Amino acid sequence: MKFTLSWLKQHLETEASLAEITDTLTRIGLEVESVDDPREALAPFKVAHVIAADPHPDADRLRVCKVDTGAGIIQVVCGAPNARAGMKGVFAPPGSYVPGIDMTLKPAKIRGVDSSGMLCSEREMMLSDEHDGIIELDADAPIGASFAEIAGLDDPVIDIAITPNHPDALGVSGIARDLAAAGLGRVITPEIAPVAGTFDCPIAIETDAPNACPVFAARLIRGVKNGPSPQWLQQRLKAIGLRPISLLVDLTNFLTYDRARPLHVYDAAKIGTTVHARLAQPGEKVAALDGQTYETAGGECLIADDNGPLGFGGVMGGEASGVSADTVDVLVESAWFEPVQTAQTGRRLGIDSDARYRFERGVDPAFVIPGLELITRMILDLAGGEASRIVVAGTVPTPDKRIAFNPSRVASLGGLDLPESRSRAILESxxxxWEESDAGIMVRVPSWRPDVDGEADLVEDILRIEGYDKVPSVALPRLHDVARPTLTLGQSRARSVKRCLALEGLFEAVTWSFMDSTTARAFGGHHDLMLENPISSELDMMRPSLVPNLVQAAGRNRDRGAGSVALFEVGPAYCGTKPEDQSLIAASVRLGVTGARHWRDPSREVDAYDAKADAIAALAAAGAPVENLQVFDGAPHWYHPGRSGTLRLGPKRILAAFGEMHPKALADLDVKGPVVAAEVYLDQIPEPKRKGGRGRAALRLLNLPAVERDFAFLIDRDIDVGTVIKAAKSADKRYIESVDVFDIYEGKGVAPESKSVAIAARLQPQEKTFTESEIEAICAKIVAMVEKATGGALRR
Structure with missing residues (x-):
């Protein structure tokens, strides 16, 4: 919300400085985002008198001007065709920064003639695009005076952030009210005098959608002269970033910011004899004032005549009924549109406008008729004409909201002990x-504050006006006991997994918790996950998996030149709408090559084993019993069926899925492969068993040397290698510490339907060093268990 200091002082009588005003605004909850004070930027520019303008001796289009700046006579070379003796213009001395040409001036020679400074055009001052000549000032402009003051450009522009609970601050009058309540002056907003109509309005007004538009008021003003706005109005609109269009349109824009009251004007010659506020039917088309044509989905609030739509109520008017320089008779609309309906219409159509911004937050319904009277008076004063009597369709909403209030709640809820009289004074300002009775105190909420619903809201208003800085600081009580851990098991696991994956060389990413529904359905999404109010049409479904977003992020990084990308994310995925349908997942994605670029260690493309290593590392960090994990197939369909797997505790408890991404899934995501990914389901990891206290088990170190023995088995090609490992480990759980595969061979010397699997078993003695016979006995058990489990035989 932007406004100028002089504009504010049209509503607030105050002696406060600009700094005091901005500090107070932030203190009362209207945070100042910026202050643009043109006096500082335009300070070097002064009014100057051109004494002489002689032709340049070496250039036909240049003139050598003698300029009286009030501080001396300066020579300036100027190329403007209107530079002449006797005129007054704007002079920029050497050292000045000229914003329109982004240049700091310094003395120079132009075609051999000394020139100090510049006579400026409007474009060089960033006042307009006009640059055919230099600025000409009135003959009575005092020499040496500040150009900013002479031109009325010395008005600071204040920009404040508006929170959704302060729609009243979307008008300068509302801001003045808050500042006056904070002790910065007195409200002087002019009273609105009704304008008596002299004839009946020839255009009938109806509201056929009372839920969307409860009240619609209008009047006809005939015989107006629509032209450029007066200078003061244009300057105010330009100062806040609005482009002046015409007097009638500028007045509606001015009152939108001045009183937070959106209004609209129609060329009466372009509309029918009856104007309705109604709900749209599907497929109606509206050519709006922004130059776009919108098609309705049905249910939007339309302003229409008998020939069709004239615009979207509370959002934007139509182009066909807009006013122009030829407009003579104008219908002025002042209505109140329901906030939720207005917000839905604007979001559905993708229209952002000042009117929508205010109506969806809550415009003062009691200002419908006063707003119409105010713009009527301004049109009659500035454009002439004759006004009809007002016609009203529907009923003005009159919310009579009263809240029981206990003044002691300011201390108990807000921490500030104020006298009852002070609380009353703040609220009334x-x-x-404020109404007192035997039943207690009742506070009546004004019509422009739809955000106030309860006692806590009243306390908040009292605190912000009195000052949050006055609330005393209270130290929290010191606890003598040792604090218990505050993180849950899931939070601790998530933090540990993040550290682990970062140590594995992956970079953490934070992606949206939603995605495009087409992509989501390809990864297990369904209709229940659709969002009713998405922030973007491309993010309309909750994510069923973290992998798609990570793969797309990796693809974007590679498109920008990254040779290899490794990303991970720990966050929720969704399979339904119930709380238990949300699961915590750690996902990783690798793309491109892995390994250093070195002759000794050649790089290679990532493969499924890289993803498996990431999954196992994450599971170990989360406290899963990785020594008991079993590898199965059955990874989700977006993985390559022959290059993927799952990590499980038993056949049914899946802790992770990993592998190379399916080519079709990559094609759907528009990412080139190979890409490998892993998903660790942190919620599926068993909770640690606690026996007795919270202490750790005693550390047990063995100083006996371990023994390794290698075995090679001939087994059927269709048998998983995991079956061999599981069988070998189960041969003697006490002494067999680990079993690893180091070779798989198929080819010459092995039957076509078989394969050779070589494993290394590590045997760890417990009480004493193994004897040879004990080692042989354990090895015999391993051979027997593997042959029994696989039907294979030890390779001789």
Whole structure:
């Protein structure tokens, strides 16, 4: 919300400085985002008198001007065709920064003639695009005076952030009310005098959608002269970033910011004899004032005549009924549109406008008729004409909201002990009513504060006006006991997994918790996960998996030149709408090559084993019993069926899935492969068993040397290698510490339907060193168990 200091002072009588005003605004909850004070930027520019303008001796289009700046006579070479003796213009001395040409001036020679400074055009001052000549000032402009003051450009522009609970601050009058309540002056907003109509309005007004538009008021003003706005109005609109269009349009824009009251004007010659506020039917088309044509989905609030739509109520008017320089008779609309309906219409159509911004937050319904009277008076004063009597369709909403209030709640809820009289004074200065009875105190909420619903809201208003800085600081009580851990098991696991994956060389990414529904359905999404109010049409479904977003992020990084990408994310995925349908997942994605670029260690493309290593590392960090994990197939369909797997505790408890991404899935995501990914289901990891206290088990170190023995088995090609490992480990769980595969061979010397699997078993003695016979006995058990489990035989 932008406004100028002089504009504010049209509503607030104050002696406060600009700094005091901005500090107070932030203190009362209207945070100042920026202050643009043109006096500082335009300070070097002064009014100057051109004494002489002689032709340049070496250039036909240049003139050598003698300029009286009030501080001396300066020579300036100027190329403007209107530079002449006797005129007054704007002079920029050497050392000045000229914003329109982004240059700091310094003395120079132009075609051999000394030139110090510049006579400026409007474009060089960033006042307009006009640059055919230099600025000409009035003959009575005092020499040496500040150009900013002479031109009325010395008005600071204040930009404040508006929170959704302060729609009243979307008008300068509302901001003045808050500042006056904070002790910075007195509200002087002019009273609105009704304008008596002299004839009946020839255009009938109806509202056929009372839920969307409860009240629609209008009047006809005939005989107006629509032209450029007066200079003061244009300057105010330009200062806040609005482009002046015409007097009638500028007045509606001015009152939108001045009183937070959106209004609209129609060329009466372009509309029918009856104007309706109604709900749209599917497929109606509206050519709006922004130059776009919108098609309705049905249910939007339309302003229409008998020939069709004239615009979207509370959002944007239509181009066909807009006013122009030829407009003579104008219908002025002042209506109140329901906030939720207005927000839905604007979001559905993708229209952002000042009117929508205010209506969806809550415009003062009691200002419908006063707003119409105010713009009527301004049109009659500035454009002439004759006004009809007002016609009203529907009923003005009159919310009579009263809240029981206990003044002691300011201390108990807000921490600030104020006298009851002070609380009352603050609320009344903000427009609240204070009523006392035997039953207690009732506070009547003003019509422009739809955000106030309860006692806590009243306390908040009292605190912000009195000052949050006055709330005393209270130290939290010191606890003598040792604090218990505050993180849950899931939170601790998530943090450990993040550290682990970062140590594995992956970079953490934080992606959206939603995605495009087409992509989501390819990864297990369904209709229940659709969002009713998405922030973007491309993010309309909750994510069923973290992998798609990570793969797309990796693809974007490679498109920008990254040779290899390794990303991970720990976050929720969704399979339904119930709380238990949300699961915590750690996902990783690798793309491109892995390994250093070195002759000794050649790089290679990532493969499924890289993803498996990431999954196992994450599971170990989360406290899963990785020594008991079993590898199965059955990874989700977006993985390559022959290059993927799952990590399980038993056949049914899946802790992770990993592997190379399926080519079709990569094609759907528009990413070139190979890409490998892993998903660790942190919620499926068993909770640690606690026996007795919270202490750790005693550390047990063995100083006896371990023994390794290698075995090679001939087994059927269709048998998983995991079966061999599982069988070998189960041969003697006490002494067999680990079993690893180091070779798989198929080819010459092995039957076509078989394969050779070589494993290394590590045997760890417990009490004493193994004897040879004990080692042979354990090895015999391993051979027997593997042959029994696989039907194979020890390779001789």
């Amino acid at each position: 903000l427009g609240f009513g």
